[in-house]
Structures are given as structure tokens and as C-alpha cells.
Amino acid sequence: MSPDSEKPGAAAVPGDPGAAARGTVxxxxxxxxxxxxxxxxxxxxxxxxxxxxxxxxxNKFALFALGVFLLIVICCLLAPVWADNVAHTGPNxxxxxxxxxxxxxxxxxxxxxxxxxxxxxxxxxxxxxxxADGHLGRDxxxxxxxxxRSSLFIGIVAAIITTILAVVLALLSGFYGGWTDTVISRGMxxxxxxxxVLLSLALGIVLAVxxxxxxxxxxxxxxxxxxxxIIGVVYTPxxxxxxxxxxxxxxxxxxxxxxxxxxxxxxxxxxxxxxxNLMSTIIVFFTLNIANNMLLEAVxxxxxxxxxxxxxxxxxxxxxxxxxxxxxxxLTIIPGTAILLTVLSVNVFGDGLRDALDPKSKxxxxxxxxxxxxxxxxxx
Amino acid sequence: MKRFSFFLLIALIAAVSAxxxxxxxxxxSTTGSGPSTSEPEGxxxxxxxxxxxxxxxLKGAYTxxxxxxxxxxxxxxxxxxxMRPVYVPLLTYKAAAxxxxxxxxxxxxxxxxxxxxxxxxxxxFLRPGLKYSNGEPIxxxxxxxxxxxxxxxxxxxxxxxxxIVGAEEFAKTKKGGIPGIKVNEKTGEIVINLVSPRGTFxxxxxxxxxxxxxxxxxxxxxxxxxxxxxxxxxxxKSQPGRGWTYERNxxxxxxxxxxxxxxSGHVDKIEIEIQRNQSTQVNDVExxxxxxxxxxxxxxxxxxVKEKFExxxxxAEPTISTYYFWMNQTEEPFDNLKVRxxxxxxxxxAALERIYTGQIVGTQQILPPGxxxxxxxxxxxxxxxxxxxxxxxxGVKDKEVTVWTDSESxxxxxxxxxxxxxxxxxxxxxxxxxxxxxxFTVIGNTSTPNxxxxxxxxxxxxxxxxxxxxxxxxxxxxxxNNQNFSQTNVKPLNEKIDKLATELxxxxxxxxxxxxxxxxxxxxxWAPYGTRTLSLFVSENINLETAIWNPTFETELTSxxxxx
Numbered sequence: 001m002s003p004d005s006e007k008p009g010a011a012a013v014p015g016d017p018g019a020a021a022r023g024t025v026x027x028x029x030x031x032x033x034x035x036x037x038x039x040x041x042x043x044x045x046x047x048x049x050x051x052x053x054x055x056x057x058x059n060k061f062a063l064f065a066l067g068v069f070l071l072i073v074i075c076c077l078l079a080p081v082w083a084d085n086v087a088h089t090g091p092n093x094x095x096x097x098x099x100x101x102x103x104x105x106x107x108x109x110x111x112x113x114x115x116x117x118x119x120x121x122x123x124x125x126x127x128x129x130x131x132a133d134g135h136l137g138r139d140x141x142x143x144x145x146x147x148x149r150s151s152l153f154i155g156i157v158a159a160i161i162t163t164i165l166a167v168v169l170a171l172l173s174g175f176y177g178g179w180t181d182t183v184i185s186r187g188m189x190x191x192x193x194x195x196x197v198l199l200s201l202a203l204g205i206v207l208a209v210x211x212x213x214x215x216x217x218x219x220x221x222x223x224x225x226x227x228x229x230i231i232g233v234v235y236t237p238x239x240x241x242x243x244x245x246x247x248x249x250x251x252x253x254x255x256x257x258x259x260x261x262x263x264x265x266x267x268x269x270x271x272x273x274x275x276x277n278l279m280s281t282i283i284v285f286f287t288l289n290i291a292n293n294m295l296l297e298a299v300x301x302x303x304x305x306x307x308x309x310x311x312x313x314x315x316x317x318x319x320x321x322x323x324x325x326x327x328x329x330x331l332t333i334i335p336g337t338a339i340l341l342t343v344l345s346v347n348v349f350g351d352g353l354r355d356a357l358d359p360k361s362k363x364x365x366x367x368x369x370x371x372x373x374x375x376x377x378x379x380x
Numbered sequence: 381m382k383r384f385s386f387f388l389l390i391a392l393i394a395a396v397s398a399x400x401x402x403x404x405x406x407x408x409s410t411t412g413s414g415p416s417t418s419e420p421e422g423x424x425x426x427x428x429x430x431x432x433x434x435x436x437x438l439k440g441a442y443t444x445x446x447x448x449x450x451x452x453x454x455x456x457x458x459x460x461x462x463m464r465p466v467y468v469p470l471l472t473y474k475a476a477a478x479x480x481x482x483x484x485x486x487x488x489x490x491x492x493x494x495x496x497x498x499x500x501x502x503x504x505f506l507r508p509g510l511k512y513s514n515g516e517p518i519x520x521x522x523x524x525x526x527x528x529x530x531x532x533x534x535x536x537x538x539x540x541x542x543x544i545v546g547a548e549e550f551a552k553t554k555k556g557g558i559p560g561i562k563v564n565e566k567t568g569e570i571v572i573n574l575v576s577p578r579g580t581f582x583x584x585x586x587x588x589x590x591x592x593x594x595x596x597x598x599x600x601x602x603x604x605x606x607x608x609x610x611x612x613x614x615x616x617k618s619q620p621g622r623g624w625t626y627e628r629n630x631x632x633x634x635x636x637x638x639x640x641x642x643x644s645g646h647v648d649k650i651e652i653e654i655q656r657n658q659s660t661q662v663n664d665v666e667x668x669x670x671x672x673x674x675x676x677x678x679x680x681x682x683x684x685v686k687e688k689f690e691x692x693x694x695x696a697e698p699t700i701s702t703y704y705f706w707m708n709q710t711e712e713p714f715d716n717l718k719v720r721x722x723x724x725x726x727x728x729x730a731a732l733e734r735i736y737t738g739q740i741v742g743t744q745q746i747l748p749p750g751x752x753x754x755x756x757x758x759x760x761x762x763x764x765x766x767x768x769x770x771x772x773x774x775g776v777k778d779k780e781v782t783v784w785t786d787s788e789s790x791x792x793x794x795x796x797x798x799x800x801x802x803x804x805x806x807x808x809x810x811x812x813x814x815x816x817x818x819x820f821t822v823i824g825n826t827s828t829p830n831x832x833x834x835x836x837x838x839x840x841x842x843x844x845x846x847x848x849x850x851x852x853x854x855x856x857x858x859x860x861n862n863q864n865f866s867q868t869n870v871k872p873l874n875e876k877i878d879k880l881a882t883e884l885x886x887x888x889x890x891x892x893x894x895x896x897x898x899x900x901x902x903x904x905x906w907a908p909y910g911t912r913t914l915s916l917f918v919s920e921n922i923n924l925e926t927a928i929w930n931p932t933f934e935t936e937l938t939s940x941x942x943x944x
Contacts, residue, residue, distance in 0.1 A: 094800050096731040113683040114737030135735040135793050222810050310796045323789050324680045326659055
């Protein structure tokens with residue numbers, strides 16, 4: 001049960017997926033059927049999360065996208081299994097002078113001209129499934145899977161970092177206001193003043209040379225945590241700002257006044273009263289942030305300021321493939337396709353999630369139907 | 381069919397996205413060029429010579445900006461090719477190919493030096509009436525200042541001149557001048573006194589390091605504002621990291637009646653841009669947007685370009701060079717001979733030949749083929765098992781080391797290969813890839829942390845084995861602009877190098893240099909892996925037949941001319 005549903009007037013807050021569900025629908029029979037469908041069709045409305053889930057379930061495109069994303073994640077997680085049992089090589093193992101023996105035919109992994117072997121699929125027992133990567137003769141499929149792990153790690157962990165920082169800063173800024181808000185907001189403005197790529201690039205290049213030595217934190221220049229932290233930090237204002245705005249609205253609500261009247265301290269109000277009401281927004285932001293992070297990682301790695309060679313990420317693979325773009329464009333197309341599919345699937349799923357969680361979309365829906373109970377809808 | 385179309389669409393979008401992303405690293409494009417009839421400024425008539433199609437603006441490209449655009453400090457092939465038409469030392473090399481290009485001729489000096497006092501005194505005379513490109517007269521004292529400026533800027537070339545009387549003291553104090561050089565401004569006489577005879581000193585007087593510059597030139601890097609020229613061209617614009625432009629020097633000696641045996645060049649203007657993408661460079665040469673590129677075509681396209689254009693727009697040019705991995709002998713684990721031997725056993729020149737797509741020929745010694753004193757040997761046949769044994773014996777297994785290389789293809793791949801080799805034999809290597817613009821500056825600074833091992837190359841400054849072996853002389857280790865990256869310092873071998881440097885090169889000396897080469901390899905001072913073949917690639921409207929590839933300066937920019 002959503003915490004705010006226990007309080008009078010709680011339905012009238014933005015970001016509450018339960019708010020719309022409590023409206024009464026009496027108009028267009030088609031729409032009525034849809035909204036009834038949301039309430040399970042059996043008269044039981046369920047909690048806001050259950051309603052959101054039912055809405056999401058009806059969005060087949062978003063679920064398909066989720067399926068694609070999960071498939072990519074699972075494949076990448078199984079990278080060591082593929083590397084050890086199928087390809088029999090590691091992501092950084094070179095095979096420059098190696099020869100493949102296939103049905104009496106001998107193929108060089110890297111020709112004397114420097115051209116690497118193309119996709120073999122299963123003709124070599126899964127070795128060089130997608131071919132080899134240029135002069136070093138590394139297995140492209142193994143690097144793709146391991147590269148996916150790096151890209152996904154950075155995408156997801158950086159999104160977690162952004163979310164934690166943004167939520168904490170937005171709560172402090174929005175709840176306390178005054179000088180706290182001024183200091184935090186101006187700090188955000190400083191980061192916001194720089195274009196994301198430029199700022200990340202500058203930080204990435206500096207840290208890629210010397211690593212990070214910050215108090216107890218010691219990160220090597222090759223550590224995946226460096227691009228992760230950079231991306232996590234630079235995107236913080238983009239999430240903290242809208243959250244802060246919502247908190248400004250929420251802190252004026254009756255349930256907050258009630259909590260104050262009951263003697264709740266600031267921490268309890270921020271984390272137990274306000275935060276749950278931000279969850280739907282946070283979830284949507286988090287999802288979309290993963291896609292943005294992966295794109296930024298690809299850009300940084302391509303420019304040499306992200307994942308450091310020989311470790312692979314999809315960005316570094318594009319960069320490496322670009323050196324052979326003329327003779328082996330597939331080396332660029334493969335990681336490019338991986339990024340495209342992942343980002344597309346995350347974005348489509350994120351959109352679906354937003355549609356399911358965001359009451360504003362419901363407001364628009366009901367306003368069009370002309371049937372919503374205006375008292376049940378909070379400020380938009 | 382629908383499924384096929386869908387996936388085709390996805391692949392197409394991915395390719396476009398990837399290319400768009402990749403394009404972030406691309407540079408700008410250039411406009412076309414061709415002969416023109418621009419009139420040079422200045423007092424003389426800097427007419428071009430030869431029978432080619434004179435005039436026009438030549439457009440060229442480098443992949444990275446030279447280390448320095450300053451004659452006293454630059455110590456790379458990039459820098460020397462760029463400054464060859466701008467700065468002329470007292471002696472210089474003939475603008476010719478192959479062995480003829482290693483012939484020393486008078487530059488700003490009237491004639492070759494008179495050597496007296498048992499090889500310890502060199503006397504030269506500056507040609508009278510010479511002027512820099514800004515109209516300022518070139519003085520005999522400018523040569524003295526150029527030598528001093530070498531030391532004042534901690535130039536990597538300064539070790540060549542420490543045998544001049546008082547130079548070593550000047551290197552320490554940086555005060556009081558070098559008393560071993562005496563000049564007479566009236567007669568233009570320059571007398572150089574050496575502490576001991578030096579068999580290579582004529583060669584060293586022909587190096588870019590001692591090309592005269594005005595005494596008002598600050599003793600710090602002048603890459604953004606290069607000193608005025610004494611050669612046929614002057615640099616009118618220099619933007620480090622982006623490019624530079626040459627125009628004819630209106631005060632070029634030859635254009636003003638002086639008999640210098642150097643060509644005046646054919647084109648009126650040369651514009652060099654930094655184009656990071658070597659494949660784009662090739663495309664631009666093919667389309668005529670660029671007329672010449674400094675770097676060879678990328679490995680991805682080398683064979684294709686060679687097959688398509690060899691003899692018409694392309695020539696492969698073998699060089700006298702050594703590509704190698706250095707190992708810092710002052711730090712663990714490479715202070716241990718067994719570890720260095722292990723690396724030599726583990727590095728496979730055959731694999732690196734493939735990585736360089738046939739643009740190197742494998743070798744395992746310091747002196748390259750074609751260098752006097754070269755005698756082929758192979759102390760460390762490829763044997764990974766033996767390398768692993770040696771690492772186990774040395775007790776440094778899992779020791780963390782940093783591998784340095786630059787991002788220029790295929791040096792980056794060579795670094796990646798090397799990192800893999802070190803990991804395979806039991807070390808824990810971490811790769812660090814730097815921008816080629818400042819790679820050698822960073823690894824040449826001994827205070828840079830974690831300078832463990834990495835890629836380097838060396839091209840001959842002059843055809844003398846000392847030019848390679850002096851790199852391993854421990855007396856030449858410098859805190860900045862260091863060239864002895866392995867910081868090798870074996871006293872008996874230092875003494876041998878010093879002794880041989882005092883002698884003129886003859887058969888006996890060549891034998892001794894060959895022995896020295898082997899002795900250094902017994903110390904496993906480097907892990908050499910190849911000698912490089914470079915190339916000259918020009919646009920269709922450049923006359924390839926008259927283009928000169930000099931063994932020291934590579935492409936002679938003054939030799940490039942447009943066809944009709």
C-alpha cells in the first residue's frame with residue numbers, strides 16, 4: 001500500500017499513480033472499459049502499483065522492449081560462459097598469428113595485410129562467431145559480450161549514483177529551502193553550465209591519465225568506476241532539478257502538515273513522507289537515465305576518456321572498429337547495433353513505464369473522455 | 381522479407397549512429413589547391429628553382445602536431461620534416477634520397493669546417509650578408525646562442541654538444557655561456573673547441589638543434605610562435621594541435637644571391653593541418669583535397685593504397701629505424717635482468733609484423749639494417765615458456781607494471797599486444813595510451829609516475845651507429861626530454877660509447893659498434909621488434925618523380941611540385 005493512500009487528500013499529489021485510479025469513469029464505453037480494465041474488472045481497484053503494473057502489462061511494445069533489454073543483460077552476464085566454453089578465449093587475448101582449421105581449410109585469423117577473419121558463426125565451433133577485431137585477432141563476440149557488461153555496468157551503476165545524489169540533494173534543497181536550497185541549486189547550476197559531453201570528456205581525460213586519488217578513494221586510471229562516477233555526477237542536476245520542483249509542491253500538502261503536527265522530524269518527513277510520493281518519477285527518470293548513460297559512455301570511450309583499452313565496452317569497440325571502417329565496417333556495425341538495441345529497448349520501456357506511472361497521462365486521458373472526477377485529480 | 385528489411389534497417393541505423401559517433405573525432409576538411417601566381421614579399425626575389433610547375437598552395441596533413449615547432453627542442457621525425465625547409469644549420473644534409481641524402485654539405489657556413497688540434501678544434505665561417513625572415517641579420521653569435529639554447533631548454537639533443545669545452549658546466553649552471561665556442565662577428569668566424577675529439581661532430585653540426593636563431597629568442601618552447609626562418613620558407617602561422625602554414629622567406633639566402641646547395645622549393649605556400657583520422661587523410665589525398673600526408677596510410681588501407689597507387693602517387697620508403705619496447709631499469713621489476721630477458725623472449729616480432737601489416741621487418745637488436753656496424757644476431761628466439769620460467773625465477777610474478785604507448789595506429793595495437801604479452805608471462809600490466817602529440821614529452825620526463833615500460837621508436841639522425849647507441853648511454857639521462865627511456869646506465873658500456881664517439885668511423889669502429897650492439901642486447905636493455913617502412917603518398921597533381929625522401933628528414937617539402 002502506498003504510504004500516502006493512508007492519509008486524507010493524499011490522492012491529490014502529483015506522481016501518485018493511485019490518484020487517477022480513484023476517479024469515477026462514466027463516459028465513452030470504450031474508455032470506461034479501459035479504466036475498468038485497470039481496476040481489474042472485478043471491482044477491486046488494487047494499489048497504485050498494481051494499477052501501474054496492469055497498465056504496463058497492456059503495453060505490449062514496452063514489455064517487448066523490456067524483454068529485449070533483459071535478453072541483452074542475460075547474454076552479457078553469460079559472457080564468461082561463452083568465453084570459456086564456446087570461444088575458448090578471453091576478451092583481451094590476441095590471436096594475431098593463429099590459424100583456424102575448418103574442414104581441411106586453413107584460415108588465418110589475421111591476414112598478412114592486417115585484415116581479420118570475418119564472422120564464422122558456428123563453423124569453427126563458435127570460435128570467432130562474429131569474427132576477429134583487426135590486427136590483434138581478438139574474438140569479436142567475446143569482446144562484445146564483455147563490452148556489454150562494461151557498458152551496462154556503467155549505465156546502471158551511474159544511474160544509481162545519479163539517483164542517490166539527485167534524490168538526497170533534491171530532498172535537502174526542496175524541503176529546507178532557504179540558503180540550503182541556494183547553495184545546492186547554485187552548485188547544480190555550475191555543473192549544468194557545462195555541456196554534459198564536454199564536462200565528462202574533460203574529467204575523463206584527466207582521470208584517465210592519473211586515476212583518482214580522493215581521500216580514501218584510490219581508483220586506477222583503467223578502473224570502470226572512473227567513467228561510472230563521472231557520468232553519475234554530471235547527470236545529477238538533470239534529475240535533481242525536476243525532483244526539487246516536485247518536493248516544493250509536496251511540502252505544502254496537508255499530509256506533510258499532518259506529519260509535522262504529529263511531531264515527525266525532518267528526516268522522517270523527507271524519507272518516509274515525501275520520498276514515497278516521488279517514487280514513480282524517480283523510477284521513470286532512472287530508467288531513461290540508463291539509456292543516456294550508455295550513450296555517454298559510448299561517446300567518452302570512443303574519444304578515449306571512458307573505458308580504457310584493452311578493456312572493451314561498446315564505445316571502445318566502435319573506436320577500435322573505426323580504424324578498420326574501410327575494410328571491415330562490421331567491426332563498427334556490431335557494437336553500434338548493440339548500443340542501438342539496448343538504448344532503444346530501455347527508452348521504449350521507460351516510456352511505457354512513464355505512461356503507466358505518470359498520472360498526468362491519465363489526466364489527459366480522462367480529460368479527453370470528460371468523465372474524470374475533478375476532485376480526485378491533484379494539481380498538474 | 382519483412383524481417384530481413386527490419387534487421388537491415390536496424391543495421392543501417394546502427395551503422396549511421398556509429399559513424400556519426402565516430403565522426404566526433406574527425407577533423408575539418410581542406411579545400412582544393414593548385415598552382416597560383418602569388419607574389420612573395422620582401423627585398424629579394426625568392427624565385428623557385430627547377431623546371432617543374434612553380435607556385436601554388438600545397439595542402440598537407442599530419443596525424444598529430446610535432447613534439448615542438450622549435451628547432452632547438454624538437455626531436456621527432458614530425459618536427460624535423462616540418463622544420464627542414466625553415467631552419468638551416470651551419471652544416472646540413474643534401475636534399476637528396478638514399479645515401480646521397482646523408483652527405484654533409486655547408487648550410488649557413490661557407491664551407492665544411494677545418495678540423496685541427498687533433499680533432500678537437502672546428503673552424504667555420506658564416507656566409508656573409510645572411511638574414512632571417514624578419515630582416516634581422518644572421519650573426520655568428522646566433523650559432524653560439526643556438527647551442528646554449530639547447531642546454532637552456534633541456535633539449536633532448538643537448539648530449540650531442542657536451543664535449544664542447546665548458547658545455548657540461550653550462551648545462552649545470554645555465555650561466556656564463558659556453559667558453560668553448562668563440563665567434564668573430566666581423567669575419568663570421570666560429571671556432572669550436574672540444575674537450576676530446578668527436579668522430580661524429582660534423583654530423584652533429586648538421587642537426588636541427590644548432591640551427592642559428594636570433595639571440596633574442598626566449599629560452600623556452602616557441603612552438604606557438606616559431607623563431608624567424610633562415611631557410612627557403614618561414615612559418616607564418618602555428619597553432620599547436622591544429623596546424624601551421626609556410627610562406628616563402630623573402631630573405632632566403634639563395635634567392636638573394638648566396639650559393640647554398642639547398643633547393644628553394646616549388647610552391648609558394650604550404651598549409652599543414654592536423655587530421656587525426658588517417659583514413660580521411662587517404663580519402664582527401666585521393667580526392668585531391670590534400671596534396672601530401674606525412675604519415676603512411678593507416679594499416680587498414682595500406683595494402684589497398686599500395687596496390688592502387690604504387691609508382692604513380694605512392695612509394696614505400698624503407699627507413700633506418702628501430703621500433704622497440706623500453707623497460708625502465710631503475711625500477712622494479714625491470715631492474716632485474718631475468719625479467720628483461722623474459723620480455724625479449726616473449727615479444728614476437730612476427731606477430732608485430734602482422735600488427736603493422738607488413739610495414740615493419742622484425743628485428744631483435746638495437747642497430748637496424750643499413751646502419752654501419754649492423755651485424756644480424758638473434759639472442760632471444762620467441763619462447764613464451766622460457767619467458768614464464770624466467771619470470772618465475774625472478775620472483776616478480778604478478779608485479780604490477782604500466783605499459784605506455786600512443787594512440788596512433790598501429791602503435792596503440794602494438795601497446796595492446798605488449799600488455800597482453802606481459803600479462804601472459806606473469807606480470808600484471810596496465811595499458812596507458814596517450815595522445816601522440818605529447819607522448820614522448822611525457823615519457824621523456826623522468827618524474828612522470830609509473831614509467832615502467834612502453835613503446836618507442838628511433839629513426840636515424842645521421843648514418844652513424846653512435847646515433848642509436850648513444851640513446852643507451854647512462855650519462856645522457858635527462859630529467860626532461862630524456863631519450864634514454866629505459867634509463868640504461870651500464871658504466872663499462874657508457875665508456876665504450878664515449879671512446880668510440882671520439883674516433884672516426886672505420887671498419888674497426890664498425891666491428892666495435894656491432895659488439896656493443898650485442899652487449900647491450902645481452903643486458904636486454906630494450907625489446908626491439910622491428911625496423912619500419914614508411915611511405916610517400918601524394919595527390920594525383922603532385923609530381924612523384926621529383927619528390928625526395930631524405931633518410932634523415934623524410935619528405936623534402938621543398939621537392940614537392942604540382943604537375944601541369
